Amino acid sequence: MKKSFWIGTAFVALLAGAAGAQELKFAPGEDAKFNWKSYEDFKSAHGDLKGQSLTLFGPWRGEDEVLFNSVLAYFNAATGANGKYSSSENYEQQIVIDTQAGSPPNIAIIPQPGLLADLATKGFLTPLGQENADWIKTNYGSGEDWIRYGTYKGKDGKEAYFGFPFKADLKSxxxxxxxxxxxxxxxxxxxxxxxxxxxxxxxxxxxxxxxxxxxxxxxxxxxxxxxxxxxxxxxxxxxxxxxxxxxxxxxxxxxxxxxxxxxxxxxxxxxxxxxxxxxxxxxxxxxxxxxxxxxxxxxxxxxxxxxxxxxxxxxxxxxxxxxxxxxxxxxxxxxxxxxVLGAGTMFAITKDSPAAKAFIEFLKTPIAHEVWMAQASFLTPFKGAKTEAYANDTLRKQGELLTTATTFRFDxxxxxxxxxxxxxxxxxxxxxxxxxxxxxxxxxxxxxxxxxx
Amino acid sequence: MSAAASLRRIGVPRLILHASVLVICIIWLIPTLGILVTSFRDAGQITSSGWWTALTGAAETSAARLGDPASARQDGPNYIISGSVFDGGDVKSGSVVAFGTRVAAPTEFEAGKEADLGDGEKLTVNTDGSYSYVKSGPFDDKRGKRIYLSITQPPNFTLNNYRTVLTSAGIGQSFINSLTVAIPATIIPILIAAFAAYALSWMQFPGRSLIIALVVGLIVVPLQMTLIPLLTLYNDIGNLFGVSSRSYVGIWLAHAAFGMPLAIYLLRNYIAGLPKEIIESARVDGASDFEIFVKIVLPLSFPALASFSIFQFLWTWNDLLVAMVFLGTGKDQLVLTGSLNALLGSMGGKWEILTASAFITIIVPIIVFFALQRYLVRGLLAGSVKGG
Incomplete structure (x- = not known):
């Protein structure tokens, strides 16, 4: 055991070197391809969440996790909240276990509307309200289709809007x-x-x-x-x-x-x-x-x-x-x-809190989309995000397919x-x-x- | 000594036995060897060729671009572009075997021979990569010509995969987390199970066989069924005392409970098989049940305890599901299996990371196995009972 203790110590030393404060990937205000005004507006509207914790749970691991954390860093910097993202290989099962046992994260990120509909029927999701649905309708390409994929029957049997789409995939x-x-x-x-x-x-x-x-x-x-x-x-x-x-x-x-x-x-x-x-x-x-x-x-x-x-x-x-x-x-x-056939990840509130509500507001700012767009593998149907921000022409062309499609259908x-x-x-x-x-x-x-x- | 004589000395049946053991061992080891070799190759090599080709230099086909037409020099009526295919950095150096100008036939021409491309163009690529591209008139392409090469490269191994895994953020923390989970989760069930096993085999009390039957029955309950109720219970307790429901104590108890039925069953079978004479003579000498357990039964059952602790340690060390549910998925709560899994990315499929991780996680169980292995082979009971 002594030997493994020694190995453990070596690992701790490694860890200390790797850890560091999370920095903003692009300094606010510097690059004109980003909509910094939206960041500043969001900051002044929601800057009062200091120290509040927010847990998010979703499917992204590895490089995708690093990318999402870079977006989350802007939310944390703007609001002072402590947002933490985590994931698991079996996130579909894990989210079911967590919600049923009564210890859900604040926000669940799920790419399967079918699974979200199931959670909504059991009463585990908090409705996002009509104003969010209206926002999607006016600001997203094929907005009505996106609303349909985020609208499910709640526990009371009435339809409500639950899933906020952020990050799309193009299949065709x-x-x-x-x-x-x-x-x-x-x-x-x-x-x-x-x-x-x-x-x-x-x-x-x-x-x-x-x-x-x-x-x-x-x-x-x-x-x-x-x-x-x-x-x-x-x-x-x-x-x-x-x-x-x-x-x-x-x-x-x-x-x-x-x-x-x-x-x-x-x-x-x-x-x-x-x-x-x-x-x-x-x-x-x-x-x-x-x-x-x-x-x-x-x-x-x-x-x-x-x-x-x-x-x-x-x-x-x-x-x-x-x-x-x-x-x-x-x-x-x-x-x-x-x-156009596509898919997307839906953000749903599984445990309501002011920080969770603020995060959904954050997803409506162009900057939340642009930070990821500018790095890699991110498409958005959000018309307000600047297409200049896309990291390369291939992504930009795909993004345009999404915002201009005559018919968008979810996988x-x-x-x-x-x-x-x-x-x-x-x-x-x-x-x-x-x-x-x-x-x-x-x-x-x-x-x-x-x-x- | 002739071969026949030595064959007679060993005996044919024994020879067949040895040969088949050897063959089985080799077959058994091949997958591990494959993983080991793969862990030292880079991602590109892994997808382009099998690990068994790693030790011999493999021929790879790749594309390279010849020099820019603007760099052509005039020599009489001919224009010549020359240089080395390795200059552009597109291709790793090696020795050129063949080349071609069409992607459908990348090895059309042998290295060192002049290829007539028609239209007054001639191309020669030598084994060392130097080329000369001659045309009877000026070159009119915009970009350098794309050619295809078959290049043999010497065997090439890398430690980068291990470096990537060992230096990834949070791996040290998760290593400690894994040890913090696995060590108590091995010791707790063994302690309790040993007491229970003694009581169930050497103490007389009503309902004993019923309890044994119940324990055996519990072995078949799949642990997945208990995840939600158990977590609900933890959440309720956590809320009652205002503490987090996800703690090390919680996961120790969960692992202990999941491992207990099998532990009790295995240890009871072993302890019940100890010679009656020893226990009875200890009773006659006035030893209490506790003394018999501590002084006689426990030392004698070391092989069983050791083999079960290897089982339990391996299971808790390799576990991902229970840890994810009862410890959480946050960066600082992940166990080693969890953080290695996260390295594979959302879509998985990174063989180089997977194989290197496998050999990193294997270290601790191997240390545990070799540390406990000597207890398995030691014949503790030898000569303890006369005529026994």
Missing amino acids: LVWFVPENFEEAGYEVPKTMEDLIKLSDQIVQDGGVPWCIGLGSGGATGWPATDWVEDMMLRTSSAETYDKWVSNEIKFDDPAVVGAIEEFGKFARNDKYVAGGVAAVASTDFRDSPKGLFDIPPKCYMHHQASFVPSFFPADKELGVDADFFYLPTYASKPELGTP ASDMMPGKIGAGAFWTGMIDYVGGKDAKAVGGDIQKAWDGLK
Whole structure:
């Protein structure tokens, strides 16, 4: 034990060196790309929270945690409150345990509206009030959709607004390496028909068009749900999509089965996917994008959300070595507009306090968005945040897609009941890629859903 | 001595036995070896090739850009760009095996040979990376030409992964937290369980078998079921006394309770198996139950105590769930497993951090195992009873 004590001492010494006061990432007032006025206004309005503690609990760990803490530092500096963020790998379970046992954090940050709706019904969330809903409506791109995803039934059975969206993810993206496209003479496709033509062209030239990886440990299958949702929005109306989410139309409805088969056009074509169809389910989603950068390239295109650059090799510069295009729509279905599939994290008050209320106010200031935008991997539908603040052009282009989308739809699997959206839908997609019929897969998922009713 | 003679001396069955033990050991060790090798490689290498290729220099294909067309010098009718592919810093140095000008065929030409690219262009890349790019007219590209190279690199290992893990903020605090949780959470259940095991095996009282059955029954209760009720209880107690419900005492008691049924069961089986003669002669000599327990049973059951403490220590040391629920998720409350897990990021998938962390967390359990291991093998009972 003496030895481990000694090691422990060495660690303490290390720790002492690493710890330090949290500093503001960008000095207030200095850089004109930030809206410092909003920071000063917030400071004078809420500067009276000295010493109050605020606990936040959410999904971000590692680098994301550092980034969020840099935003939180501005709140702490402005109000004098002591806001502390923490996370856990199993935050979905942990938040349920904490709220049920009666020791919740002040604010819970949850990316699944389905889970928040569940907490709201049990009476664990404090409503944010109509004024916040109105604010979102006027200040967020597709504001009404965002309000819908934060509105749930409370314990009294009445609908109220609970979830404040902050940080969005964009799903309808296809990533590619511009230099590979340039060398082979490929053009970025503007329509789905062109995209299929391009895929065939790549096959003819002896290449492989797509990298698709569905592996994700216990969550294997989820990347396929994004594909199906994107295809759903490109083959059916947004209203049909909403009905699908609420199970008003069944999972084996022709519209849903059609969307699954659209996905199958890509994922179940041996010539289209790197490694063949057999590799789709076994390739990890984190390793899959790396095929773009292999020499010779394993694939030319990769469909994945806006977070994926963090899994690109470290030396790849966004916009130069890698870029994205919007997953195009069918030219034959112009009535569907340009739908955007996305997701976002919702902030909900699980234990009310003046500091918690003030934090929600803080999220309405442009500066809260800009500090994260200026560093990395942050998109916001907030129209008041300066787009100059985005760290690079790739992010800026994605941000513009979000604020200008004609239709914004939240990731369906995140809104379905957990047993479907994070269960039967995933496993069903694995079965489908494994060769099962789309209609049968839809039937299986519907059976699981019926079992919940 | 011939091979046949030595084979006869060892015996075929024994040889087969030894060979199969060896094979099983090797198969058993391969994953650990893989993790060890991986922990010394950088993230790029881990994704581009398997750990088994780490010891031999691997050929990697990468892209490089030739010098700027503006730097071309004129030589008669030809324009020449020359330099080294390693100059730009895009490529790690090594020796060039092959090169190509199309991404679809990156190893089209052998190093050192002149490649005719058509259009009056000729390119030669030598094994040492130097190249000459000749064109019969002026170069009209805007940027330097992109070429692809297959380069063999010597084996390359790094300590950076360990450095990243050991210097990450809060790791020292969480190490201490882990020890603060694991040591009492190992000692408390063993102390209580040893008393209980003695009583349940050598003291006569009504309902004894019922209690044993109950304890055995408790082994099958999954601890996840108790998380919410137990935390509710802690919250109520915390509110009553105005203290935080998340404390070390709380997690010690939780771990003790979760470990107790198995501890009592294991120790009772062992203690009940001690020779009756020793205990009875101690009784005859006038020893009380407490004296028998302390002076005879406890020393004799050291192997069982040691093996259970290894189990319990490993479980509490490796635990993440119970610590997250009963100790909290704040930076200063995280145990080692928690803070290493946080290093992996929101999406996970950082193999280099994961493997290095594995070898850092393994140190303490290994120390505990070797410290207690000698008690496991010592034959304490040898010769204690005549004819026994």
